[in-house]
Every structure is written in structure tokens, then in C-alpha cells.
Amino acid sequence: IPVTSMCDRAILAANAAKGHYGKSYTYYDDSIRKRLVFEQRITDEMNNALAKNQFKIYLQPKYDLVTERISGAEALVRWIHPELGYMPPGDFIPIFERNGFITELDIFVWDKTCELIAEWKSKTNKLLPVSVNVSRKDIYKDDLPEILINIITKHNLEPKNLHLEITETAYTEDSQQLIDVVTKLKKLGFVIEMDDFGNGYSSLNMLSELPIDILKLDMKFIQTNNKQNNTKNIMSFVIGLAQWMNLLVVAEGVETKEQVEALKKLNCNYVQGYYFARPMIAKKFTEMLLNSEITEMFNIGK
Numbered sequence: 001i002p003v004t005s006m007c008d009r010a011i012l013a014a015n016a017a018k019g020h021y022g023k024s025y026t027y028y029d030d031s032i033r034k035r036l037v038f039e040q041r042i043t044d045e046m047n048n049a050l051a052k053n054q055f056k057i058y059l060q061p062k063y064d065l066v067t068e069r070i071s072g073a074e075a076l077v078r079w080i081h082p083e084l085g086y087m088p089p090g091d092f093i094p095i096f097e098r099n100g101f102i103t104e105l106d107i108f109v110w111d112k113t114c115e116l117i118a119e120w121k122s123k124t125n126k127l128l129p130v131s132v133n134v135s136r137k138d139i140y141k142d143d144l145p146e147i148l149i150n151i152i153t154k155h156n157l158e159p160k161n162l163h164l165e166i167t168e169t170a171y172t173e174d175s176q177q178l179i180d181v182v183t184k185l186k187k188l189g190f191v192i193e194m195d196d197f198g199n200g201y202s203s204l205n206m207l208s209e210l211p212i213d214i215l216k217l218d219m220k221f222i223q224t225n226n227k228q229n230n231t232k233n234i235m236s237f238v239i240g241l242a243q244w245m246n247l248l249v250v251a252e253g254v255e256t257k258e259q260v261e262a263l264k265k266l267n268c269n270y271v272q273g274y275y276f277a278r279p280m281i282a283k284k285f286t287e288m289l290l291n292s293e294i295t296e297m298f299n300i301g302k
């Protein structure tokens, strides 16, 4: 191959090793090129995909642990690609976070989610709060509060109907900015959920500085072997801490009856996981909602 291509490939290989400390050499192989070609394809197609409605909102219910009834839901995006088929968010969200498209996609997801909340309100007379994911990139958008308020107003809803999930990774970069933005959103009436709690650094610091309403326990807490006393103790401590701080707790990734029983014993408030329901298309969720009683989420949106 030409020397210029050799150099390109050497650079690709070197870039792929960035951030891996202690690794002083690296090899080029075709997987690196394939990944880049894939990333380029995703980037080339994303705008058209949004315009052509290829992104779909899936919903996963959250259940009240006392009544075992639906109390809320989380909106999760999927890309139904005309050639590649069903694509989970893990395949494209990280790329969109790098190239900046994530905010455009998130705004689309927030808008569609509010449209659904409003639709259920009129069809089923049930006002179910739904949480959406807020990427760390969105936080740095100066007009984020206005964007969210405009969407809420457009659909005749109130900010408390939309919960905002913020991940811990967002906390590490510029925490003051995050605190300011989240405080503003909270003042406007949005309900703030801290996502993936326990899967990062600085969680305890941030817990005291951010105006959070709901703590979402990271899946790893639930999925590590619960028989181990340490995990149990940590879970019980975290849930106790949340209660002491007047926060509601959602456990994510609940897959077994044993996990449900253990969480009930710890007085966890809500669960979200395959044990009760997988994320599903909006139509199916609407049908399910028509045929079920809901339990209102308490103590929030005040």
C-alpha cells in the first residue's frame, strides 16, 4: 500500500490507543478501519434518519414496589435503520455524543415523549410522568431550560410531568455548570433523577450539591450476587441514605423475583427491569396503560 496510507493507518492505530495508560505500543488491524467506516456512515446518515423518522421511542415502565402498579416510565431511543435494522442506542449514542448530534436527537426524543404523555392523558385519562435522558452535552447548551419549557408548553403539560435523568459521568467535567443548570431546571418544576448512581466518582459530593428528587441505583448494584453480604450492606446503606435525604429510589435492571423481594425488604420505592417489562414500542405501551391501574408517584414535583 502507498506510504501515505501506511501513515494514515499508523495514526489511526495510535489514536485508538489514546487514553490507555501503560500501553506503549499498538497494532493496526482492520477492525479499527471498520469502526471508523461505521462511525462515518452513522454520521453521514444521521440527519436524514431524523428527518425520515427512523428514530423510535421505546418505553419501559417503572413500577411502584408496594402496589406493583405502573408509576412512570423511561423513554429510550432506538434507530430502526432501513438496511442495518434494529439498532440499540449503544451503537450510535456514543458517536452522537462525540459529533454533537446528540442534542438534536435528545430534543426530538423529549418532544415525542411529551406528545405521548399528552396523548395518554386524553386517551386514558392517566397522567403518567416519563423520564428522558439528558446527555452531558445538553447541559452545556445555554438555552436548555427554554427548549424544555417550549416543548412542555407546546403539549399543554407541566414541567413536573417530565422527569430528567442525568448521569453521573456528567458530574465529573464541569460540576459548577451542572449544578447551576440543574438548579435552574428544578426551579422551573422539572423532576430530577440521578441516573446510574454508584457507577462513577463524586456521587456522594454531588448528592449533597444537586437538587435531586429521585435516585436511580445503577444496575450493577442489583445484578451483582446479592447473597454477598457486602453488596447487600452497601445497597441498604444507599437506600437508607436516599430516604434520609428525602429522595425516592428507583432500582434499575431488576430481572428476578429474588431481586424484587430483596428490594422490597429494603423499602426501595420503584423498580424498572426485565422482570416486570422490557422497553416496548409506544403503541404497545399505550395499550398496556389503557388496561392497567396506575399508582401516582408521590412526594415529587413540589
Ligand code: C2E
Pocket: 060, 075, 076, 077, 088, 089, 090, 093, 102, 105, 106, 109, 133, 134, 135, 195, 196, 252, 253, 254, 255, 272, 273, 274, 275, 279
Ligand atoms: P440507561 O439510561 O441506563 O437506560 C437503561 C438501560 O437498561 C436501557 O438500555 C434498558 O433497556 C436497559 N434495561 C432495562 N431493564 C433491564 C434489565 O432488567 N436488565 C438489563 N440487563 N438491562 C435492562 P438501552 O435502551 O439499550 O439504553 C442504553 C443507554 O443508552 C441508556 O442507559 C442511556 O444512557 C442511553 N440512551 C438511551 N436512549 C437515550 C436518549 O434518548 N438520549 C440519550 N442521551 N441517551 C439515551
Ligand code: CA
Pocket: 074, 133, 165, 195
Ligand atoms: Ca436513563
Ligand code: CA
Pocket: 195, 196, 216, 218, 252
Ligand atoms: Ca440507568
